[in-house]
Amino acid sequence: MIPSLAAGFLACLGLIVAIGAQNAFVLRQGIRREHVVPVVALCTVGDLLLVFAGIAGLGPLVAAHPTALSLTRWLGAAFLAYLAVVALRRARHPARLDPAAEGPASRRAVVVTCLALTFLNPHVYLDTVVLLGSLAHQQSAVWAFGAGAVLASATWFSALGFGATRLAPLFARPRAWQVLDLVVALVMAALAVTLVVA
Template sequence: MTSALLAGMGLGLSLIVAIGAQNAYVLHVGVRGRGLAAVVAVCIVSDVVLIVAGVAGLGAAVSGRPVLLETVKWAGVVVLAGYGLRSLWSARTSAGLVAGGDGAASVAAIVAGVLALTWLNPHVYLDTVLLLGSASTRYAGDRWWFALGACVASVLWFCLLGFGARRMAGVLGRPGVWRAINLGIGVLLLVLAMRLATMPLGG
């Protein structure tokens, strides 16, 4: 039980902590503050749903639907590229937040952004559903302890990232630092979009 729990936490953290589109978005929202609790909650709930689905065996069903994977893949490319270009524009104009650079975006719009970057990102399915789901089979009767460990890792990470960024908003929100963050995030998202576009998922 304990080994499965710790293994789930370890693998979960190793997959979640890597800087990606979702983490970049949470960082932006954390510095701005608006809609932060909702965004963190969406990330956690989404991860828990996907982890549970993967451990329950959804991975096999998803991997057997290449057309579905390809559809999500190209939708993800559009979303990543769009947010990447918007972030670069924010860096050029010294504006903030990938979605709603003037800080006037509604909480609903901010939440819609994180939903898009989470659920239209094939990497989420590959890592959370397929990889974690497959890894859980090593623990047979303790696989749900493994899933619990991965869920705990998700809760800890997103709370740390989002609310940690909020506490450091005084430093991260300075124009020069903010411009550098927007530039870095914009480049990262465009690179992820290009990598995703060339990644064979279906067929």
């Protein structure tokens, strides 16, 4: 059971640590100290649902319906392109980048964005549902593998969201926000292009 738990933890960690749209969003919310708890919880619960769906057998179903994945790919690319434009607009006006001056985002807007970043990414279905679901069935303790994967997700998103709050003093200057938003814009745009040409 422990080897399967560890395998699930390491497999999931390897998939989610890479810089992506969801991680960039969690990082930004953490730095702003804004709705961090619901963001971390939604990302973790999203992974829990997807990992356990994959283990329960949704993986072959997802792989058998490329049209649904294609639709998700285009919706995801459009949403990422929109987020890239929004980040680029923020970066163009560094004097307005003070989060206090910008005003807090509503909890609803943050939750909707977080859900979209989680479920409009077709790679999440391939990585989490298909790949982790398949890897789980190669273990002696399938559900322990899933628990390890969810533990990795909770650990990572908690560290990223709550750890980012320590960067807040660095982001007291508008220039730091400008650099972060430029990086976010580039990441979102690159991911949108990747989805379209994949």
